[in-house]
Amino acid sequence: MNPMPTPAKKFDLPTEVISNEPVAESHYLLRCACPEIAANALPGQFIHVLIPQDSGLLLRRPFTIYTVEGDQITMLYQLIGEGTNVLSRLKRSDSIRVLGPLGNTFEILSGPNPAIIVGGGAGIASLMLLAAALRNADVHTLGLVGSMNRARLLSVEDLKAMGVETHIATDDGSVGHHGFVTELLTHILETYELRNSIIYACGPDGMLRAVTKIGLDYQIPTQLAMENRMGCAMGVCLGCVCKVQTPGGEFEYQRVCTEGPVFSAEDIVW
Numbered sequence: 001m002n003p004m005p006t007p008a009k010k011f012d013l014p015t016e017v018i019s020n021e022p023v024a025e026s027h028y029l030l031r032c033a034c035p036e037i038a039a040n041a042l043p044g045q046f047i048h049v050l051i052p053q054d055s056g057l058l059l060r061r062p063f064t065i066y067t068v069e070g071d072q073i074t075m076l077y078q079l080i081g082e083g084t085n086v087l088s089r090l091k092r093s094d095s096i097r098v099l100g101p102l103g104n105t106f107e108i109l110s111g112p113n114p115a116i117i118v119g120g121g122a123g124i125a126s127l128m129l130l131a132a133a134l135r136n137a138d139v140h141t142l143g144l145v146g147s148m149n150r151a152r153l154l155s156v157e158d159l160k161a162m163g164v165e166t167h168i169a170t171d172d173g174s175v176g177h178h179g180f181v182t183e184l185l186t187h188i189l190e191t192y193e194l195r196n197s198i199i200y201a202c203g204p205d206g207m208l209r210a211v212t213k214i215g216l217d218y219q220i221p222t223q224l225a226m227e228n229r230m231g232c233a234m235g236v237c238l239g240c241v242c243k244v245q246t247p248g249g250e251f252e253y254q255r256v257c258t259e260g261p262v263f264s265a266e267d268i269v270w
């Protein structure tokens with residue numbers, strides 16, 4: 001089981017913000033029209049967004065494509081630092097420049113059932129196009145959504161609208177399971193004796209390490225979307241590499257922006 005290789009077509013386009021609204025505490029959803037990117041986007045792929053020139057920020061910021069609706073795409077983003085704070089202040093008709101779709105894609109297999117998607121915090125954003133593709137492929141899908149608390153909970157209604165059986169975990173117990181989303185994953189694997197399933201995950205490194213261990217312990221194929229910091233997103237600067245095990249038992253560094261962002265969990269050397 002290997003994530004799919006990187007498709008070739010990329011576009012670098014000026015566009016305007018259509019909407020940019022808060023959807024949860026410290027999280028926004030930005031919508032823009034990018035017909036070429038919308039027509040070519042695949043689950044797990046991302047865009048590299050040039051934040052307006054007057055911000056003084058030279059480097060673009062990467063965000064997964066959250067949804068594709070006609071010729072529009074959306075991105076769901078968390079406020080982290082300067083770039084995302086500038087983004088959150090953009091209004092309708094403000095200009096941005098978007099490069100994409102970038103990176104490889106999740107592989108959808110017809111055999112394993114159900115598919116289990118596990119998102120921690122804004123990591124759930126990387127799994128939403130995948131959830132839509134799984135629905136279109138008639139794959140029964142469980143969605144496990146982890147969040148710090150109820151106010152920061154993301155995407156639950158969007159997942160339910162797609163028919164995804166959704167389970168919630170919060171760190172403070174304000175809604176759903178009180179604890180980590182990885183505990184919820186183990187609980188569900190045990191309760192329903194799910195051994196012929198497949199896991200797709202995105203979230204903080206600690207969560208992805210724990211998901212990797214669970215996948216290995218239960219011998220369930222697991223694909224991870226990595227979110228390493230990026231410079232160029234074009235395979236040139238090597239700023240985004242992660243350590244990966246090769247078939248010969250050696251190690252090499254692979255670029256999250258081009259060989260990834262999706263990797264088989266068993267290949268990642270943490």
Ligand SMILES: Cc1cc2nc3c(=O)[nH]c(=O)nc-3n(C[C@H](O)[C@H](O)[C@H](O)COP(=O)(O)OP(=O)(O)OC[C@H]3O[C@@H](n4cnc5c(N)ncnc54)[C@H](O)[C@@H]3O)c2cc1C
Pocket residue numbers: 046061062063064065075076077078079080081082083084085122125126226227228229230261
């Ligand atoms: C392929 C990919 C897809 C992504 N998709 C999404 C998405 O859909 N939604 C979303 O909210 N975020 C996503 N991210 C993360 C997002 O790119 C960063 O949060 C954003 O670039 C931060 O920009 P900033 O200018 O606000 O913060 P900065 O000022 O650049 O950074 C502020 C602080 O956050 C840390 N930081 C920044 N980026 C990262 C990172 N990637 N990992 C760990 N620490 C970081 C920095 O070290 C610094 O301490 C994705 C990242 C990648 C690589």
Ligand code: FES
Pocket residue numbers: 229230231232233234235236237238239240241255256257258
């Ligand atoms: S970000 Fe430059 S090589 Fe990946």
